[in-house]
Amino acid sequence: MVQTLQEALEDSEIFRGLQHHPRTFRFTEEVRVVLTVVDRPPHLYVKEQDDGSLSVSGPMANVLHVMASSLNFTYHLIRPVDKIYGSELDNGTWSGMTGHIVRKEADIALSPYSRSVEKNKFLEYTHSIYYDFLQFVAGKGQPEIDPWGFLFPLDSVVWAALLASLVITWLAMVVIGSNNNEKGVGCFTWITDLFLEHLRVALRQDFCLEQRHGSERMLVLGWMVVTMMVTWSYSGNLVSLLAVRYIPKPLQTLRDLLDSSVTLIMTRNDIFRNFLLTVKSGDLKGLGNLYKVGRVKYQLSKTFPDVMENLVTKGHHVLFSPGLGLDRLAANYFANTGRCDFYKMRMALFPITHCIIGLKGNLLVRAMSYRVRAILESGLYDHWLMSSIPFSTVCRHAPSIITVREPLAINNLWGMLVLLGAGLLLALVTFCLELYVDKRCSDGAL
Template identity: 25%
Template sequence: MSFLGCGNMKGSTSLVLCVVAVTAWLFTSDAKELSITTIKQDPYTMSKGSELEGYCIDLISELSKKLGFKYKLHLVKDNRYGSMDSSGNWNGMIGEIIRGEADLAVASLTLTAVREQFVDMTTPFMQTGIGFILHKDLASEESTFSLLSPFSTDTWVGILIAFLLTGLCIFLVGRISPTEWAEPDVEEHSFTLLHSFWYITGALTLQGAGPHPKALSGRLVSAIWWLFAVMLLACYFGNFNSMLHSNSKHVSIKSFEDLANQDVINYGTVDAGSTMLFFKNSNNPVYRRIYQNMERKKSYVSNMEEGIRRAQEGNFAFIGEAVSLDLTVARYCKLIRSQEVIAMRAYSIAAPLGSPLVKNLTMAILQLSESGELTYLRDKWWASSCVGADADHTSEALQPHHLRGLFLLLGLGLAVGVLLALLELLSRARTQAKDGKKSCCSVLTAELNRRFGSGGESAEQDNSDKSKA
């Protein structure tokens, strides 16, 4: 059905009569169905069996409820949005509207000045702009702390905890083991807390720092830490070397200017689309260089799906409308969209010139926006599947689970070392208890008190009192 006749009416009276007639047509039970053309593109219009679903399908449904019209959907025959050829003929959805083959075009149809000359378009139902997507590796940049990049943040935290626990274990073993500290009352303790941490720090640098442990328990803890340090350093330098080689031809791209100033990564957009026309007609020197590069290399793609596929393969940046690229990034976690968005534009519903439906559709779209329905639809169809997957793709840094066996080995070694030190002290306490005919528990308690401060101080005080007497 076409409403071109109403558009040709002159005068306020004729216009009122036209609106009344159209309204009556919409609400009559035997009204003819509106023919609505659309195009397949995720998530606006997608196939679900023999039916269609998506953002635009839900939008049409909400508009029909508000305005009370019936409709019949069909996909555009040539699978194009609409552009004018050299002879002045329009293809795609815009062509179907102009030829009267459809009453409305509901899709991610960009509102442009050229299209507005040949069809009427409603107020936008979605705002967008031009951005680009590319593989995350191509968008990353060298960090000031690149020396830390071989290990993830969680791994560095684990290493710090392992360092603190090992230093504490070396200190405890040095205090508990009778072989390390035979006479707490008269001998000076070699493994103070400061020296314990200095000792394991020396192991990390493969230099060592004396004195070394003498007891079996201390040597076990020391050996386990040295093994941990050597394997940890091997993993660090191996991954660091791998990152250096992989980034030897690294190019960091954050903006359209970065894209235009390099010739390593190819880039392109959909052939004959509104995005291509923007770069073609732009007077900005950066955007002109981008267009000239795409023309020279013929790096255009036939559709968005091809652009996404090439971006996933790497070494290609696909330029498109940001809102569509946001969905791509939400589904393909290895891709990232540029923060820079240029040439802000909007998606609108197209109708024949002079169609009175445009006014009613505009009011309905504004009502849906004010009620939050459009925001709900956006959240519904742009839900990300990358939640929890970002950490797996942020970098090639080693994660804690990669070094799980190494940390378990260290933890087991520390536990066995402390247990051996306690057994050494227990053995000595049993011998002293047998010689002095005392209980083993009392001797062990007294020995622990001597080694951890309180007993030693009281013993020294008793000795000084006896010498005075």
């Protein structure tokens, strides 16, 4: 007859083996362990069979099979009536899986638990098998055209180098050509004309070399080669960049979120809420203030797929949940629609552990902890987890820049037109000033 765990621990040899050699311990005879479970996608899925018995699947089920094989035990699965992890009731008892453990109706809770100071007093935790964070997911904006994209074919360093080359070539020409300055031409006027001549070369305008001799001509030819190469590269890249569309991701930090008008959606968590309301300063205090101004909505986790599709995609709501759960929601959305309409903000808060638990002092939990660490360090759990979420990485690094093939329109070119108009207006003002100054000088001469 198979012994229960409590019966097996009454054997002093088994007790000492678990206590002193938990890393290598193995039951000599099969032991029956009772496990309490609830659904925790994507870590664990619980299914009730036709005969009323339970079966489990998912990454945590794989962990259970490794534990059963390594420690040589069989198991029986039970599930709390309320199908929850459990919380303390007004009469001091606990509901859910925690109640099963406290009342010793189960030896182990398989669904992964997060550590807490309150529960740490009476629960035994294994090493964390997975670490997660609370994260924010927001909807991407519609592809936008950058009207100043004509500046992007050249890097800022190239623009600076081109300007520096223009100045250096101009100054070299001033030094070399100082002895050839025509009589009757003012020094300032001559230097200015030299600069404008080199600028015309850069702008691919007409330029005459007949007045240049020797080293001056070679210097100008060198400058022409440089500007031609840069101009050809610029024009080729510009055509490509005009086809680029930028997908805005405006919310990246907690400060961005607080400064916006979006509403935060999350599951009801009074402990988390009470903590934020006690923070006295910083962005976390601002996050707590969202509760006071009505910018927080509570939703059940089972409604999150509809929330993602109908609210988050519109850009007015942000979903706040453990990061892996958000990855799963985005992966399912991609599987249904073929689109990646969401992005994670860079900000992550409050690390979350995922542990197997038992009652305080449970020696089996301590023995399982060593095996959990081995599974974690081997990368098996991450492999099982990612394999259980189809398309889990497709949208993780989705590009924020896309290219399209469509005719050029004012939306693409208005930045260049603004620059052209500003240049023509400046030229008109300069021309009017020249006419005015020339007229004043002519009147004075008379």
